[in-house]
Amino acid sequence: MGDDESDFIRNADNQKIYVRSWVPSCDPVAVLYITHGVGEYGGRYEQLGVYLRDNNIAVHTQDFVGHGKSDGDRVHIDDFQIYVRDVVQHIELLKAKYTNIPVFLMGHSMGGIVSTLFAIQRPELINGVVFSAPALLLGAGTFTRGLVRAVAYFVPQLVVRKSDPSVLTRDPDEIRNYMEDPLIWRGGLKAGWVTAIFDAQLQVANGVSAIKLPFITLHGTADTMVDISSSQFLMENTQSEDKTFERFEDGRHKLLVDLDRERFKQVILDWLNKHITSSQ
Template structure:
């Protein structure tokens, strides 16, 4: 007897926008259309960070849709309203594969439009790897506090060795969690994150941690293959990702059009900083994409 698949929250997927990935898992999707559902001038995929979900990104999508861009997103497998073991992955490249599948689905309906990626934190890692796999598909990418280099506090030889053992023996073992206070300087945003039922508030899984370290190693070893134009945005008070990642991208990527913007005093989620500061980030992000959208052939 077959049963109707439901989200982790118990909602039938027939009632939710989604696609089914190569592993047969339902991946929740979100779309923000330009005003009046007018024909878009470009497409932009938002890739969220670890433990969070795409519904948090309304404020990022708004100025883009106002500029005639159709914005879409999905909850990574194991996140938010998508299927999969919570915050676990057998292979980090599954995130990349699902991203490319989603892009292919959208571009099938909207062909011949410039396509941009926005990746935050882990989503930045996914965006870079997707752009390396499909260098001719993307017009540009904006990397918001991307995870490029492992955090030295969590990537010591001893800790990595233990994580690998746990990943093999107990892949769901939780070895550390994100403290909400490091997300933003805005108490309201910290509270929103800390009380969001779709956010994963427990520890990161051992297997996820090892797979992410492998992805970062892959990225670092092949950074010179990056050719897609990009803007990397980084807060200098971010303690969740290493800001040196922005420097390495600028030094090693082959992209002829590359730019780094450092925001003094900003924490990790630049787009969710205090309103007056987040507005600067969203202005810079939107301006960069709109300029290249207009320059695209």
């Protein structure tokens, strides 16, 4: 067992960013920093946080600006570099606290883009990356992207896409939990945010070949929100010599709440333990 903590920090724009952690009562052997998906928030990773905490790994996360309990226009941003900047700030604070243990980064879906950009730009701050269905590939054609950009120029707050929570999991209880959570944004994706993710995906495409860090990517074969080819893209386009692709047969988008969640957590723990040892 250990301590579950939450607090606020101020980002470079003086916005309050809600942060939380699951920390073992004894000295942890490593830190995992989780970056969440669009519309959700860090607290949605509690079951993974508690699981790793009970295995002597400290888990930290934040609610991205515009998400959960953090300040900001709901699920709207001009540039994904703001997300990256806030994660860099928080991890630098954590590295000052945890001076002698490895720090790993985890990114789910949208958080996978943030984590990839982090790994490209600030690899010296982390020892490896865990990807969960990273949304790295442009899912729209040139015409659609141009149309969304035009809409975003005039009406950036216009909702251009809504999602069905059944794409996240096959577990009806988890779908119900998602629909009843008041901190989840269910208002759909805005044109301005969609344009920002297009730009971030282009940045990933241009920079991903620079990644040399160890990583694992976990993806469900039945993910209709982020195609599994996104994880294959990471495997084929990075310089990393230590990289693993773990497929979950029939798994949907958010494996942490899907039917094979116990295997998902165990695979992450096993990978972390292996790389904690190699980092020492």
